Amino acid sequence: MTAYFDLPRRLAAEALGSALLLAVVIGSGIMGERLAGGNVAIALLGNTVATGAGLVVLITVFGPISGAHFNPAVTLVALLRKEMSTRDALLYPPAQVAGAVAGVWLAHAMFGEPILQISTRLRDGPAQMLSEAVATFGLVVTILGAVRFRPDFTAVAVGLYITAAYWFTASTSFANPAVTVARALSDTFAGVAPASAPAFILSQLVGALLATGVFGWLLKDQDRP
Template identity: 65%
Template sequence: MSQSLSRRLFAEGIGTALLLATVVGSGIMAETLAGGNIAVALLGNTLATGAMLMVLITMLGPVSGAHFNPVVTLVFAIKRDISVRDSALYVVVQIICAVLGVWLAHAMFDQAIVQSSMKIRSGSGQWLSEGVATFGLVFTILATLKARESFVPVAVGLYITAAYWFTASTSFANPAVTIARSLSDTFAGIRPSDVPAFIAAQVAGSLLALAVAGWFLHSTKDVKA
């Protein structure tokens, strides 16, 4: 059944807000409890984020598609699965609610609501990592939709869990997440001046994934096991 635009936007908004509250909140909690062990802190941050993604995509996917990510919305707009108007509204809601999710995390941990990150995330390795992370995320979504649509929540959650560890940037792979995390001077933060390069790499990775998936999935559509 087709969902009204207001319901879809609400789903995108609450999903993105909860995702960012999880990313930032679990980062604060993990850093507090890890006693200076960065690997343990990252593991806690990773597990919480991957688990929350699976939950959010499962429950909100049937309503809005559970994008929670401007580049995912961009890809589906290019594929004409969502209109230009609706995709623009999705992106606006994703960014606003990502920021609200960060502020919610700050409030829960009795931190200053408005912050600006001082955490440097720059350099060719970081930019390449964001391109790779976003390529993998979008390719995972598109390929899993074709192979086994019901498995998308698990596939995305597992992919992000892995990408936190195999990429130097810890896999932001999402412009709304990147913007919002620049407003948190915590474990999950990113310096605002580093945001544009991250977003450029994310857009490039998503478009490359769309092109590769278009060729790969089309070329294998008639192949039988």
């Protein structure tokens, strides 16, 4: 029998999962930078492994409760595919953003950093924007394909994709508007300047919409000739 979770519990799961995700992203970035001795590649590797592993766990735990979106772009895709109501789709993103910001503050507290920060790390230019569109396109494709063909593998697939996308995109694959907003509030290794955030978010939404259209067509059932 499939368990049913009411809206308050689903929103709490989205907020808590987003908080833990950002604690992983920011915390591992700080730890990686402190231990890497100035080697940015090593710092990024630590940040990457922790984020990919954390995603697998968080999606496994929170997926049965809320769907484990942790991402307004994923929620938008679910709405467009009529997999959730408009009411829920409007309420998920505030919970995701609030949780993500709380996760950033938690990471700062754990590492003795000032709680309130604004990132100064500019990530501008067409290459960064293209990277975010590609990163989000690939994330949505991963989710839709895994849910359709290997639903039990979805958490692992998403974790592996984000691990790879950290390295094959110039932007290190934020692929998430809530993550982008939250990372603008951390002047640490994983931060992004607020001035760069709007273009990131726009690119992420474009990537998500493109993936929805393309995979909606690819996965559409047809009668055999």
